[in-house]
Amino acid sequence: MRIGGYAIAVALCLWVGGALAESLPAGTMSPVVSGLDMLDPNAAPAPAGLQWRILKPEWSASDERAYGEFIRAIGLSGCRTVDECLRGPANIYRASDPAGSSFFADCADLPYVLRAYFAWKNGLPFSYVSGVAAIGESNDLRYSRYGNYVFQRTDILTPSDGHWPNARYVLTNISNMISSAMYRFAPKPREGDFFDFYPVKIAPGAIRAGTNIYDPNGHVAVVYDVDDEGRIRFIDSHPDNTLTRGSYGRRFVRASPPMGAGFKNWRPPKLIGASRASDGSYVGGHMVAAMDGQLPDWSDEQFYGTERGASWSAGRFVYKGETLDYYDYVRRAVAGHDIIYDPLAETRGMVKGLCDDLHYRAMAIDVAVQAGINSQPQPSRLPENIYGTSGDWETYSTPSRDARLKVSFQELKDQIAKFLAMRKAGSKNITYGGAYLARDLSAAYREAAGACTVVWTASDGSRRQMSFEEARKRLFDFSFDPYQCPERRWGAQGAELATCRDDSVKRSWYEAERRLRNQSERTYDAKMGFSLEELRAAVPASGRDAAPDVDVLSMLGKAADEKSASAIDGLRR
Incomplete structure (x- = not known):
């Protein structure tokens, strides 16, 4: 068995246009849909090791904490591919996977694959965006100027015939359907169904293991650790299935609010209207999502600043009365105290x-x-x-x-x-x-x-x-x-x-x-x-003539020379 293999997701945050364009408003392009036929997770009885039994109607606070611990263990493990991470000792659920299981995720897939896998292993409800379209015109939904809206969602449900969903098919569909377009939306979407994520306040506890980071240049990462000094460490995956680690910084750019850059937490779904089967699992029903007002850490401050200006880019980030650069603000605000830099x-x-x-x-x-x-x-x-x-x-x-x-x-x-x-x-x-x-x-x-x-x-x-x-x-x-x-x-x-x-x-x-x-x-x-x-011929958009200067030692040498010259001048005076 191969879950989400190269044949299904061969490209970073890949989207493939489908046949639903005729249902979209004028001025939009084809939505993100599957390039292959979707696999129906309920089409046939799932093998015992792949049955997704929904045992809880919603995620509890302890489930979220456990998910964060699951992500943190993977981040700290040193694993180098998504497959290695989920098959290795950091994954406490690996023993229950069918023999021969393998896993794939590119950057956009990673938050979905990890959360879906955790939900499957813990009998939790799961729902995900399976179709988005651009607001306005766009040649590529991953980089739409005005963001996207949701026109289709997929709920993982057990139908009345008792055919539990096949987890393999769910993960395969995720790898086939998901792209970074699913992260590109304004803080308050103007139309369509709800997105899977919501923007969070820059504060201790709000940004945590399991929070996702969206770079509007088409990359997504998952936070696995936030230390006492406000350093945010993440894991991210790549088209070759490698998994890497880094620390949050300027590689994640800010952009206009409709592009949706920044930190996002999962919007918890809740299963309602389901009946209880004799084995304790939930059958039928439908998913509803928590609204913004029900999410205590929802905030749009990362887009507009703590003190808003005439435009989003004019907003100021003020911490204890001091106006800071955005990235400095993030570190202090997440730490929850002044940072004394060594x-x-x-x-x-x-x-x-x-x-x-x-x-x-x-x-x-x-x-x-x-x-x-x-x-x-x-x-x-x-x-x-x-x-x-x-x-x-x-x-x-x-x-x-x-x-x-x-x-x-x-x-x-x-x-x-x-x-x-x-x-x-x-x-x-x-x-x-x-x-x-x-x-x-x-x-x-x-x-x-x-x-x-x-x-x-x-x-x-x-x-x-x-x-x-x-x-x-x-x-x-x-x-x-x-x-x-x-x-x-x-x-x-x-x-x-x-x-x-x-x-x-x-x-x-x-x-x-x-x-x-x-x-x-x-x-x-x-x-x-x-x-x-x-x-x-150096045609437009073909680059720049000179590279920027990144020579640290040269800069420090000049600073040291200036210090020495200043000291000598002081002696002369």
Whole structure:
């Protein structure tokens, strides 16, 4: 048995247009519907190990806590694929799975697959969005400008004939139906049925293990831990079924409210009108959802600010009288107290997080090479949009992943610069007992970077090593193109390229894609089906001429020099 396999969900947050467009209002595009026939979970008696018996009519507070513990255990386990996570020791329910079970989830599927799996194992009701359409016109529902609305839902129910739903079919349908379009909605949807999630207040307990994070650039993650200092840690999955971990930050962008960016909790469904069978399970009935006013942690403040302005982007985030950057506000508000930053420890932690991201990238490239994508001919054009498409490009390329990595490197530099500014301003929110912060930050960076070694596989199968600082230097040379050799995927130069088997056409494409590599912004609304000649001509939307500066050590060296010069001037005076 394969649940949600590659044949069903081959692309990150994939949607496939269906045959329901004629029922939609004018100006909308085809809804997100199945590209394959839906499997009826009640069509035939389910095998004993796959029966979904509904034993409770609603989720209790203890069920939600148990779900959070389930997610936290997976997050802390170190598992590297969705299948490994659910078949490994972190999953306390694994022994009840039928022999040979396997699991798949891309980014958008992951919150649904995990919650559906937990509901199945605990006899809980479950319902999910199975069709959305754009508000206004949209070429791709994952990136609709004005968000989406729900026109179809699927409830998991036991019919009166007593055929319990087949959990395998439910999970398969989820992997086939769900996309990031199901997360793209305004705080208060204007039409349609209810969405599965709702926006939450930025507060302790509201953002917790099991909360989901939606990036309107087409990515979804699941929170597995929030520590006492307000660090939000998440797991996310990818088209190759790998599962990675990270910490919340600027890689998750803010956007206009209809795009629905940010933190979302599951809207609890309740089964009503069901009858009780002799075995204690519930039969029939229908699902209703809690309304916004019934949800104590519902809030739209992450869209508009704690103090609203003339527009959503003019809203201010104020914590204890101090106006903060949104991401700083999130950390303090989730912690529930002032954060006293230790700049040296924070720097080490951020470098460690980036090192983890580089290791995850190595996994993704290895998967692409094992699939033989780099041995295939280079296509004559790029996809219509390199950040949001389908097929092999979506499964094995890394433009979105690389863009998030670049943003995180830039965030590291910006945060270290902020520590220097806080120290200079005498901020009460920084703790440092030394005399030369720039020098000590440089030492902390070098220490953490020195502990990071990235190992990658070359075309000849040899294993090569790269230091953290070398990876930082090559960051904008990393190829996102899966048709190119692993040496170019890692920005190799000179003799290191000797094992690369790319022909002259692929070499030309690598050079022509440089301007695309230089940008860290993900432009999902741009048409990017460029030919080699168009890239060479630097046509609009084909990138930027220069890469941003992410050189932390250079910045710290200049700051240290300025400190020394200032000290010398003081002595002279």
